[in-house]
Amino acid sequence: EELEADLSxxxxxxxxxxxxxxxxxxxxxxxQRQQQQQPxxxxxxxFAANYGDVPVEEIQxxxxxxxxxxxxxxxxxxxxxxxxxxxxxxxxxxxxxKKMAFVVLRQSMSTVxxxxxxxxxxxxxxxxxxxxxxxxxxxxxxxxxxxxxPKEPLKATTQQVEIxxxxxxxxxxxxxxxxxxxxxxxxxxxxxxxxEQNGEKLVRxxxxxxxxYRAIDLRTxxxxxxxxxxxxxxxxxxxxxxxxxxxxxxxxxLIGGSSEGGASVFKxxxxxxxxxxxxxxxxxxQMSICGGFGRVFEVGPVFRAEKSNTHRHLCEFIxxxxxxxxxxxxxxVCDIIDGLFxxxxxxxxxxxxxxxxTINRQYPFEPLKYLEKTLxxxxxxxxxxxxxxxxxxxxxxxxxxxxxxxxxxLVKEKYVDILHVCNCIT
Amino acid sequence: EELEADLSxxxxxxxxxxxxxxxxxxxxxxxQRQQQQQPxxxxxxxFAANYGDVPVEEIQxxxxxxxxxxxxxxxxxxxxxxxxxxxxxxxxxxxxxKKMAFVVLRQSMSTVxxxxxxxxxxxxxxxxxxxxxxxxxxxxxxxxxxxxxPKEPLKATTQQVEIxxxxxxxxxxxxxxxxxxxxxxxxxxxxxxxxEQNGEKLVRxxxxxxxxYRAIDLRTxxxxxxxxxxxxxxxxxxxxxxxxxxxxxxxxxLIGGSSEGGASVFKxxxxxxxxxxxxxxxxxxQMSICGGFGRVFEVGPVFRAEKSNTHRHLCEFIxxxxxxxxxxxxxxVCDIIDGLFxxxxxxxxxxxxxxxxTINRQYPFEPLKYLEKTLxxxxxxxxxxxxxxxxxxxxxxxxxxxxxxxxxxLVKEKYVDILHVCNCIT
Numbered sequence: 001e002e003l004e005a006d007l008s009x010x011x012x013x014x015x016x017x018x019x020x021x022x023x024x025x026x027x028x029x030x031x032q033r034q035q036q037q038q039p040x041x042x043x044x045x046x047f048a049a050n051y052g053d054v055p056v057e058e059i060q061x062x063x064x065x066x067x068x069x070x071x072x073x074x075x076x077x078x079x080x081x082x083x084x085x086x087x088x089x090x091x092x093x094x095x096x097x098k099k100m101a102f103v104v105l106r107q108s109m110s111t112v113x114x115x116x117x118x119x120x121x122x123x124x125x126x127x128x129x130x131x132x133x134x135x136x137x138x139x140x141x142x143x144x145x146x147x148x149x150p151k152e153p154l155k156a157t158t159q160q161v162e163i164x165x166x167x168x169x170x171x172x173x174x175x176x177x178x179x180x181x182x183x184x185x186x187x188x189x190x191x192x193x194x195x196e197q198n199g200e201k202l203v204r205x206x207x208x209x210x211x212x213y214r215a216i217d218l219r220t221x222x223x224x225x226x227x228x229x230x231x232x233x234x235x236x237x238x239x240x241x242x243x244x245x246x247x248x249x250x251x252x253x254l255i256g257g258s259s260e261g262g263a264s265v266f267k268x269x270x271x272x273x274x275x276x277x278x279x280x281x282x283x284x285x286q287m288s289i290c291g292g293f294g295r296v297f298e299v300g301p302v303f304r305a306e307k308s309n310t311h312r313h314l315c316e317f318i319x320x321x322x323x324x325x326x327x328x329x330x331x332x333v334c335d336i337i338d339g340l341f342x343x344x345x346x347x348x349x350x351x352x353x354x355x356x357x358t359i360n361r362q363y364p365f366e367p368l369k370y371l372e373k374t375l376x377x378x379x380x381x382x383x384x385x386x387x388x389x390x391x392x393x394x395x396x397x398x399x400x401x402x403x404x405x406x407x408x409x410l411v412k413e414k415y416v417d418i419l420h421v422c423n424c425i426t
Numbered sequence: 427e428e429l430e431a432d433l434s435x436x437x438x439x440x441x442x443x444x445x446x447x448x449x450x451x452x453x454x455x456x457x458q459r460q461q462q463q464q465p466x467x468x469x470x471x472x473f474a475a476n477y478g479d480v481p482v483e484e485i486q487x488x489x490x491x492x493x494x495x496x497x498x499x500x501x502x503x504x505x506x507x508x509x510x511x512x513x514x515x516x517x518x519x520x521x522x523x524k525k526m527a528f529v530v531l532r533q534s535m536s537t538v539x540x541x542x543x544x545x546x547x548x549x550x551x552x553x554x555x556x557x558x559x560x561x562x563x564x565x566x567x568x569x570x571x572x573x574x575x576p577k578e579p580l581k582a583t584t585q586q587v588e589i590x591x592x593x594x595x596x597x598x599x600x601x602x603x604x605x606x607x608x609x610x611x612x613x614x615x616x617x618x619x620x621x622e623q624n625g626e627k628l629v630r631x632x633x634x635x636x637x638x639y640r641a642i643d644l645r646t647x648x649x650x651x652x653x654x655x656x657x658x659x660x661x662x663x664x665x666x667x668x669x670x671x672x673x674x675x676x677x678x679x680l681i682g683g684s685s686e687g688g689a690s691v692f693k694x695x696x697x698x699x700x701x702x703x704x705x706x707x708x709x710x711x712q713m714s715i716c717g718g719f720g721r722v723f724e725v726g727p728v729f730r731a732e733k734s735n736t737h738r739h740l741c742e743f744i745x746x747x748x749x750x751x752x753x754x755x756x757x758x759v760c761d762i763i764d765g766l767f768x769x770x771x772x773x774x775x776x777x778x779x780x781x782x783x784t785i786n787r788q789y790p791f792e793p794l795k796y797l798e799k800t801l802x803x804x805x806x807x808x809x810x811x812x813x814x815x816x817x818x819x820x821x822x823x824x825x826x827x828x829x830x831x832x833x834x835x836l837v838k839e840k841y842v843d844i845l846h847v848c849n850c851i852t
Contacts, residue, residue: 061755069753087753089718108718218717227719231674238661248657250744253679253727254692254703266680268694268703270741271733277680277694277703291644292515292534293653300726301679307697315696318676327495327513329487 046120050167051128054142059171069142073110073354075159079147084163086112087142087171089219091182092156095133098126103133103168104157105141106182109221109228109358112159113150114143116168123166131168138174138182138216143167158221179213180205186220188362222362225355232352233344234299237320240343244336246295246322251284253277253301264305266315277303285323295324338374345370375415385410472546476593477554480568485597495568499536499780501585505573510589512538513568513597515645517608518582521559524552529559529594530583531567532608535647535654535784538585539576540569542594549592557594564600564608564642569593584647605639606631612646614788648788651781658778659770660725663746666769670762672721672748677710679703679727690731692741703729711749721750764800771796801841811836 070084088105095101099118104111118126135141145163154160185205195202210217217223238248255278258265265276281298288296298321306313322340326332345368348356359365377385383393389410391403399407496510514531521527525544530537544552561567571589580586611631621628636643643649664674681704684691691702704710707724714722724747732739748766752758771794774782785791803811809819815836817829825833 059752059754061752061757064755064757067754106718108720215713215716218714218719224718227675228673230676231668234674235664235668238664242657242661247654248660249653250656250727252742254729254742266694266696268692270692287641288644290641292532292650293644294534301676303680316678316680326485326487328485328493329490331487331490 045125045127047123047125047128050123050125051131051169053170053173071110072105072107072112072159075110075112075147075161075163077149077161079161080149082147083144083166084147085142085144086163087140088112090135090137090139090141090174093133093135093137095129099129101129101133103135103141103143103165105143106219109224109354110159111157112161112163113154113157114145114163114165114168116165122164128168132165135170136174136176138178138219140171140174142169142171178216180209180216182216182219185210185217186222186362188364190364220362221358225358228355229348229352229359232348232355234320236344236347237340238297238299240340241295241297241322241336244295244339246297246324247288247293249281249284249288249293249296249298250300251278251281251298253303264307266303266305279304281319281321285321289323289325295322297322334376342370342372342374375411377411382407385414471551471553473549473551473554476549476551477557477595479596479599497536498531498533498538498585501536501538501573501587501589503575503587505587506575508573509570509592510573511568511570512589513566514538516561516563516565516567516600519559519561519563521555525555527555527559529561529567529569529591531569532645535650535780536585537583538587538589539580539583540571540589540591540594542591548590554594558591561596562600562602564604564645566597566600568595568597604642606635606642608642608645611636611643612648612788614790616790646788647784651784654781655774655778655785658774658781660746662770662773663766664723664725666766667721667723667748667762670721670765672723672750673714673719675707675710675714675719675722675724676726677704677707677724679729690733692729692731705730707745707747711747715749715751721748723748760802768796768798768800801837803837808833811840 067085069087070079072086072088075084075086086105086107088107088111090103091106091111092104093101094103101116103114103116105114116124116129116132118124118129143163143165144167145165147161148164150160150162154162181203184203187202192202192204205217218227242248254268254270254275256273256275258276258279265279267274267276269275280302281300285296285298298319300319300321301316302319303316304314306315322336324333324336349368356368382399386393386403386407389406391406393399393403493511495513496505498512498514501510501512512531512533514533514537516529517532517537518530519527520529527542529540529542531540542550542555542558544550544555569589569591570593571591573587574590576586576588580588607629610629613628618628618630631643644653668674680694680696680701682699682701684702684705691705693700693702695701706728707726711722711724724745726745727742728745729742730740732741748762750759750762775794782794808825812819812829812833815832817832819825819829
């Protein structure tokens with residue numbers, strides 16, 4: 001009910017909504033009719049045990065069946081011929097005839113096509129086919145079936161196998177009309193443009209709707225991949241620094257005074273005394289170094305009461321911070337940062353191809369390129385490059401954002417696609 | 427100056443303070459006298475280059491010498507005969523004669539004894555011996571020397587080797603009297619008791635002083651070890667869950683409403699609107715599960731405006747949280763928790779012996795014991811054990827803290843020292 005009341009905020013076209021509502025009503029009536037008018041047919045279904053809604057009590061820690069579910073992402077050609085059990089969200093439901101239907105199940109970034117064909121040999125009845133197509137999108141569904149290889153490559157799913165369904169159970173039905181249609185939410189700009197060229201108008205899910213129904217929006221493959229990449233970056237950040245003798249710490253976030261000048265603070269009351277939220281772990285990292293830790297890092301929230309609306313100003317973000325004792329030269333820090341970034345880039349390229357490709361489908365980006373040994377430019381070399389390109393910088397002056405970006409482009413042109421220049425420009 | 431003004435807050439006895447001050451004054455005068463009255467002696471020192479204060483400019487990224495510093499913790503018998511360079515804090519300075527002195531250097535949890543003996547062969551002058559003993563405690567010192575094996579085991583240091591000093595340079599001098607004496611701060615209760623029995627009164631560093639001078643208190647070996655153990659626990663928590671397909675997330679801490687009933691919230695203003703600090707990542711973990719992540723964990727701060735002063739009530743702490751989809755039985759969660767704790771315990775026992783021993787010296791504890799496959803008791807079995815021991819629990823009632831503790835003791839007695847009972851008591 002709350003979801004429906006909120007629907008006005010969604011950007012689904014009213015036409016679509018009405019259409020969906022009519023469809024749902026029709027399906028509801030049809031299923032009622034079925035139950036009332038076809039008791040004979042129901043009784044006649046020899047395979048009634050092979051499908052149906054699983055009552056809530058059944059999945060509330062009643063029994064341990066010992067069954068094991070295969071991840072949809074793991075279904076590949078090697079699984080052909082195997083009988084598998086999978087659980088996923090019903091992404092698309094496509095009835096072909098009374099005797100045949102397709103159901104695409106999704107689990108995280110992966111989708112697989114499940115094929116239902118009524119046949120006594122397979123234990124699949126026409127009622128079972130009807131049951132499968134009566135499911136609402138995003139319902140959680142268990143499918144048991146045999147993995148087969150399709151004759152032609154599948155375009156609509158990530159997995160290049162099909163499941164010949166033997167059993168299908170609904171664990172939890174979604175409401176008939178969701179505020180976000182996942183296919184709409186997962187489209188790239190290119191798809192929108194292509195549709196427009198064809199005179200077709202696709203539904204766009206806007207930012208507010210995405211945030212209002214975050215739990216649904218999170219299900220798009222790109223979001224699934226982005227969160228996984230974030231976790232990989234943090235893991236590698238920690239792992240690399242730990243291997244370089246850094247210790248992970250957690251510094252206080254509720255503090256007695258502002259921790260850094262320049263940024264605005266969130267103030268609050270702490271047992272009758274004024275307090276604020278940490279804008280940076282800086283002070284605590286430095287205390288750790290004075291405290292004899294030598295090298296520390298922290299991954300944690302940073303709070304800044306910023307009123308600027310740019311992508312560089314956030315009220316709350318996760319900071320990946322590091323601090324180290326320098327023995328004799330600040331190049332020691334540069335070398336660590338260099339090694340850190342190369343390690344992270346390398347890890348992502350080697351371990352997150354699937355995630356990167358998934359993000360790339362919705363939000364295209366250039367591939368990550370870097371040198372094993374990072375290019376180091378001195379300040380003078382950088383200034384010289386800018387000067388030659390017509391940008392004048394005051395002697396010993398700071399580089400502003402514009403100049404920084406330009407230098408990045410110049411470096412990329414000159415050194416063939418090197419995206420990463422270390423902060424060693426003194 | 428600030429440190430001195432604050433000394434009244436410290437618990438160092440006034441007697442000790444005066445004594446220290448007198449000593450420092452004397453040392454200062456002596457060094458002045460030395461510099462003023464013995465120019466000949468200074469000039470006559472052929473080995474003047476082998477010791478001295480390093481001027482600040484020298485260590486400000488002037489040059490990369492290519493030298494490498496050995497960690498004090500790595501100095502073992504295998505290093506005997508080798509020439510090493512180490513950097514540490516001067517923990518104790520013990521002049522034996524004009525020609526001989528001992529300096530103990532500390533780095534994190536490790537200490538090593540450095541021996542200075544004036545000898546032309548070694549390039550060590552009496553002036554160098556005097557220089558070394560003129561250093562104030564906690565000064566940062568570089569020592570170059572040859573590793574030798576002592577005739578008898580060393581009691582005062584962790585490393586069982588000595589350094590025959592060839593060169594000694596002070597990187598940064600500490601003020602003569604510090605608010606916390608590290609030896610005082612690192613004592614165990616047993617040492618205090620023993621001293622008292624001998625009629626000796628040792629200085630106790632109280633909690634307030636420790637917190638007021640946290641950067642110094644952090645240097646005690648036990649604190650060094652505790653922070654390292656914390657980091658290891660977090661690493662293993664993440665590593666184990668990640669290997670079980672959990673994804674690490676970071677949920678918002680600044681939120682629009684309270685995230686959990688029962689606990690008090692910190693309120694603040696967010697751009698003119700009421701907001702509060704998250705008391706739990708619960709809601710966001712659940713949204714992640716609904717969002718299709720399947721399994722998530724989070725390590726991050728939790729804020730509770732608690733007014734209770736117990737060790738179970740904290741205003742800010744780091745929560746190690748996990749949330750997972752259950753397929754059919756909550757034992758799936760129990761098994762993950764079980765595996766997680768065993769993995770953490772195992773990791774600590776196998777990789778953190780040095781840290782555990784270091785903590786044990788100041789804060790003795792019983793060794794960590796656990797079963798590879800965790801003992802599972804049903805609720806009924808637990809209640810039966812309590813009943814037999816004379817504690818009556820209402821049928822199907824919750825166990826209160828007292829009963830929980832008692833059951834822990836009973837399990838430990840019955841199953842020979844098993845500390846870990848899984849939360850599977852339904």
